[in-house]
Amino acid sequence: MDISRNSRAPKRLASLLPGLATALLLYTSASGLLAASQELDAIVAVVNDDVVVQSELDREVDLTIPQLNRQGTAVPPRAQLEKQVLDRLILKRLQQQRAKALGITVDDAALTEAMNNIAKRNGLSLEELKATLEAGGIRFEDFRNDTRSQILTSRLQSQEVVKKIQVSEREIDLFLAKEASRLIEREQVRLQHILIALPDNASTQQIQAAEDKAKRLVAKLRAGADFAEVAVRESDGRNALEGGDLGWFEMGAVPALVSDLAYSMAEGEISDPLRSPSGFHIIKMREIKAATPENVTQTHARHILIRTNEIVSDDDAKQRLGQLKQRIQGGDDFATLARAHSDDTGSALKGGDLGWASPGDTVPEFEETMNGLVVNQISEPFKSPFGWHIVQVLERRSQDTSESILRIKAREALQRRKAEEATEEWLRQLRDEAYVEIRLTREQ
The missing domain is CATH 1.10.4030.10 (Porin chaperone SurA, peptide-binding domain)
Incomplete structure (x- = not known):
């Protein structure tokens, strides 16, 4: 149809234009958002x-x-x-x-506990952790989801591989x-040192040449060359004529450049070249002096555990353990009662016997209560993260555990x-x- 022949067409078109313009604007905006969304x-x-x-x-x-x-x-x-x-x-x-x-999941309770632990390790509350992350441009929800994913991965790898x-x-x-x-x-370490020095404002070529030389010396030393002889000939360090011997260091006084290595290198080990403003350093762990092992006091104890739940309250658990303690003091056998009443199935089968425990083997609440008892004494009911307990100390001994700790x-x-x-x-x-x-x- 030729609209020029319709007298009403111009008016109708004029009345529709604002609406069309608005619709077109909305369509264009929506198309742009859709395109951005599709790209995103x-x-x-x-x-x-x-x-x-x-x-x-x-x-x-x-x-x-x-x-x-x-x-x-x-x-x-x-x-x-x-x-x-x-x-x-x-x-x-x-x-x-x-x-x-495999049906492996991470529930909200485990995630919240992990988030609280992360905050605690950084000396923050959970709200402070959230504020710190967001101030650094990290959305708290993204960090939370990433933490859940890490826990899930850890549990999966533990089940599929580690176990x-x-x-x-x-x-x-x-x-x-x-x-x-x-x-x-470690109490002290004795180190040897070779320095391949660099001048101030060293060029790229000078830096590369020094690094290449340091790497060649490391290969030579690891192949069996005598460190002292190489240091005398090649080192630019002040101790070169002493075979690079830096002497003994208390662990707290080890130079910052090698402080981490001082705790991890084995005797006789040669480090990779270490860069500092003065050049490239090669370190040998010549000797290690071990800290004098201390005997620890171990405790042989047994306990009865009552866990709380929707049915058993804290008061219920505490009252039941109080009654069991009275029965033991009245002549009933601790081991028999532990087998019948303890919720710690592992120790219950052994009459509540926990074996020998070293410091740090049990949770702090349990260890503190146990350490406050004399031999044969039975504690009052007390609470730990596992539930409510009574514990009896059977024996104590002083033990050199250095060999067993080393094997662990x-x-x-x-x-x-x-x-x-x-x-x-x-x-x-x-x-x-x-x-x-x-x-x-x-x-x-």
Whole structure:
């Protein structure tokens, strides 16, 4: 139809224009928001039957950057950082899928406890932690979700990997024969030192040449060269003519550059080159003087535990234990009553016997009460995180536990070492068996 021939058309069109203009504006705005939303939530990876979207990747990158800054690590270009973070997100998603298949979850109570512990370790309340995070540009909800994910991953890896790791007594013997000096409590260390000096305002070429020389010397020393001889010939340090010998240091007086190494290096170990404003340093752990082991007082005790719940209140538990204590004092057998009434099933089968406990083996509330008793005395009912107890001290002894503690530390070190290797292999297998498609194409 030719609207020029319709006399009513111009008026009608004029009346519709404001509405059309508004509609067009709204449509344009909505289209822009939709486009932004689509860009924001673009799929950047397909992981089995799930996806990772751009907004999720952005949140994870935003969490990672402050961590790198706190560590003093240079933040890489955005595109490179996104690729690294996406790899981590894919592994996280695969583990979440595996945890779901196994029925592993993290409830709100466990998450709240973890958040409170994080705040406490940093000397903050939970509200102060929230304010600190948000002041640093980190949304509290993102941090909370990340913490839940970390707990879930830890539980999954513990079930799938860590609990399956076995360490034999023979492995502990071999470890201690070679690396016992890493585990002992250190009182003093004797260090040797080689310095490859750098001038003020050293050029890039000078820095690279000094680093290359330091690396060559480290390789030579680790191949068996005598440290003192190399120091006399090559070191620019003040102690070069003494074979680089820096003498003995109390642990609190070790130079800051090597303070961490002083606690972890084994006797005879050679460090990698360490950079400082004065140049590159090579350190040898020449000797370690162990702290004099102290005997500890161990306590042999037994107890009866009553846990509280929706049915058993604190008053109920306390009253029941008071009655049991009266019966024991009246001649009833402690062990028999423990078998019949204690909620600690592990010790109940042994008449409530806890065996020998060293300081720190039990929770503070229990240890404090136990330490306040004389032999054969029975405590009043008291509360710990596990419930309500009465405890009786059976024996005490003074014990040199240095050897057993060393073996415990060796077992833990071997378990950690094996766990790291096994977890890497498990993650690699998890990734290899999954369908993963990378769609990260956004230009930076």
